[in-house]
Amino acid sequence: xxxxxxxxxxxxxxxxxxxxxxxxxxxxxxxxxxxxxxxxxxxxxxxxxxxxxxxxxxxxxxxxxxxxxxxxxxxxxxxxxxxxxxxxxxxxxxxxxxxxxxxxxxxxxxxxxxxxxxxxxxxxxxxxxxxxxxxxxxxxxxxxxxxxxxxxxxxxxxxxxxxxxxxxxxxxxxxxxxxxxxxxxxxxxxxxxxxxxxxxxxxxxxxxxxxxxxxxxxxxxxxxxxxxxxxxxxxxxxxxxxxxxxxxxxxxxxxxxxxxxxxxxxxxxxxxxxxxxxxxxxxxxxxxxxxxxxxxxxxxxxxxxxxxxxxxxxxxxxxxxxxxxxxxxxxxxxxxxxxxxxxxxxxxxxxxxxxxxxxxxxxx
Numbered sequence: 524x525x526x527x528x529x530x531x532x533x534x535x536x537x538x539x540x541x542x543x544x545x546x547x548x549x550x551x552x553x554x555x556x557x558x559x560x561x562x563x564x565x566x567x568x569x570x571x572x573x574x575x576x577x578x579x580x581x582x583x584x585x586x587x588x589x590x591x592x593x594x595x596x597x598x599x600x601x602x603x604x605x606x607x608x609x610x611x612x613x614x615x616x617x618x619x620x621x622x623x624x625x626x627x628x629x630x631x632x633x634x635x636x637x638x639x640x641x642x643x644x645x646x647x648x649x650x651x652x653x654x655x656x657x658x659x660x661x662x663x664x665x666x667x668x669x670x671x672x673x674x675x676x677x678x679x680x681x682x683x684x685x686x687x688x689x690x691x692x693x694x695x696x697x698x699x700x701x702x703x704x705x706x707x708x709x710x711x712x713x714x715x716x717x718x719x720x721x722x723x724x725x726x727x728x729x730x731x732x733x734x735x736x737x738x739x740x741x742x743x744x745x746x747x748x749x750x751x752x753x754x755x756x757x758x759x760x761x762x763x764x765x766x767x768x769x770x771x772x773x774x775x776x777x778x779x780x781x782x783x784x785x786x787x788x789x790x791x792x793x794x795x796x797x798x799x800x801x802x803x804x805x806x807x808x809x810x811x812x813x814x815x816x817x818x819x820x821x822x823x824x825x826x827x828x829x830x831x832x833x834x835x836x837x838x839x840x841x842x843x844x845x846x847x848x849x850x851x852x853x854x855x856x857x858x859x860x861x862x863x864x865x866x867x868x869x870x871x872x873x874x875x876x877x878x879x880x881x882x883x884x885x886x887x
Contacts, residue, residue: 547827547828547864547865547867548822548827548828548829548831548832548862548863548864548865549862549863549864550854550860550861550862551565551567551578551580551586551849551860551861551862551863552567552568552569552578552860552861553567553568553569553570553851553859553860553861554567554568554593554837554839554850554851554859554861555567555839555840555849555850555851555861555862555863556568556593556594556595556596556606556839556840556849557594557595557596557597557604557646557839557840557849558597558840558841558842558847558848558849558863559597559598559599559600559601559842560599560600560601560649560694560741560787560842560843561601561842561843562842562843562844562846562847562865563581563582563583563601564579564580564581564582564597564601565579565580565581565597565849565863566578566579566580566589566594566595566596566597566604566605566606567580567594567849567861568592568593568594568606569861574591575591575592575593575608576588576589576590576591576592577589577590577591577592577593577594577604577606577608577619578594579594579597579601579604579619580863581601587621589604589606589619589625590606590608590617590619590624590625591608591609592606592607592608592609592617593606593607593608594606595607595643595644595645595646595656596644596645596646596647596840597647598647598648598649598650598651599648599649599650599694599741599843600649600650600651602620602621602650602651603618603619603620603647603650603651604618604619604620605617605618605619605644605645605646605647605651605654605656606619606644607642607643607644607656608625610627610638611638611639613638613639613640613641614641614642614643615627615628615638615641615642616628616642616643616644616654616656616658616669617644618644618647618651618654618669620651628642628644628654628669628674628675629642629669629674629675630642630658630659630675631658631659631660631661631665631667631675631677632661632677633660633661634658634659634660634661640658640659641658641659641664642656642657642658642659642667642675643656643657643658644656644669645657645688645689645690645691645701646689646690646691646692647692648692648693648694648695648696649693649694649695649696649741650696652670652671652696653668653669653670653692653696654668654669654670654692655667655668655669655678655689655690655691655692655699655701656669656689657688657689658675658677660677662685663680663685663686664685664686664687664688665677665678665679665680665686665687666678666687666688666689666690666699666701666714667689668689668692668699668714668717668719676719677719678699678701678714678719678721679719679720679721680703680704680721681703681704681710681712681721681723684703684704684705686703686704686705687701687702687703687712687721688701688702688703689701689714690702690735690736690737690738691736691737691738691739691784692739693739693740693741693742693743694741694742694787695741695742695743697715697716697743698713698714698715698739698743698746699713699714699739700712700713700714700736700737700738700739700746700748701713701735701736701737702734702735702736702748703721703723704733706733707732707733707753708733709733709734709735710723710724710725710726710733710734711723711724711734711735711736711746711748711761712724712736713736713739713746724736724746724761724767726750726767727750727759727766727767727769728766728767730750730752731752732750732751732752732753733750733751733752734748734749734750734751734759735748735749735751736748736761737749737781737782737783737784738782738783738784738785738792739785740785740786740787740788740789741786741787741788741843742787742788742789744762744763744788744789745760745761745762745785745788745789746760746761746762747759747760747761747782747783747784747785747789747792747794748761748781748782749780749781749782750767750769755777755778755779756778756779756780756781757769757770757771757772757778757780758770758771758772758780758781758782758792758794758796758807758809758815759782760782760785760789760792760809762789770782770792770794770809770814770815771814771815772796772797772815773796773797773798773805773807773815773816773817774798775798775799776796776797776798776799776800776802777797777800778797779796779797779804780794780795780796780797780807780815781794781795781796781804782794782809783795783837783838783839784838784839784840784841785841786841786842786843786844786845787843787844790810790811790845791808791809791810791841791845792808792809792810792841793806793807793808793809793818793838793839793840793841793848793850794806794807794809794838795807795836795837795838796815796817798817803834803836804836804837805817805818805819805834805835805836806818806819806835806836806837806838806848806850806852807838808821808838808848810845817835818835818838818848818864819834819835821866822835822864822866825866825867825869826867827864827866827867830855831854831855832852832853832854832855832862833852833853833854833855833857834852834853835850835852835862835864836850836851836852836853836859837850837851837852838850839851845866846865846866847863847864847865847866848863848864848866849861849862849863849864850862
């Protein structure tokens, strides 16, 4: 699962098309923040006048309005959308299903009258039964874990710290990851099962600085994120048995890579990297065999037509098989836009994308 940024990125609104996502790239609103395990459903948000609206999208049903606010994730089974929206001037976390609609997730104890404290949902488990995120606490801010049975439970910071953030949870709901501590000395952490005790992943051997975990594989065995020392950043892949594996960066630029999300077994990692000095970061795609590449190059190599786009900037999530990636990019005219893109099997891109365009046009 993926990291979700609390920074809302404005852009022009666009109603989603209803194409088949067999291969090729589809625009969805301003930012796509989650994709289902099979790649056939996604959660996104878009600017509509002075408001922001969250949507669920699927290859079969198209766009479905969720509520005013931003969407942060969709469950692996595609049934549950999480996010946050304004309630009486305060940002509040929500969980949406078609049967229940959007429900408020409450707040941590000791933070004032009900409905008055800041909460934000980052991620949800595979069946949508567990939600994690960030919430105001009686002292600072803490990560939280929410279930229908327990309500919102505080996930403690590391000893001596007053900040923690639960950024992502495995699809099986057993491993929550995030960070604890101040920016320059923060540590990537994990919380196991129902435990509220944070365990630090530390830093790579021989290095100082900070680490931050932003994603975890569906089975909970692989954690991804970033190490930094104030001068450079490098994406990492972490396992219990192997510790930190540093992922380098794309060629041409300074070391400034970040891992943001990973697939079911941790074999595919999406994130950002820097292709050259004074150039903006771009979306990246990592596999063990190919190493870290720009997502753009991966797609062009697979025959995907990207002529309507200037760049793919920030990926947020990836499907179980690693073939469907979502995030935000820049259109050819400079507009920021959400994307969902499918990496086709060799030799299938032209035929499949022609079908995608046909369906999109037929439904206009």
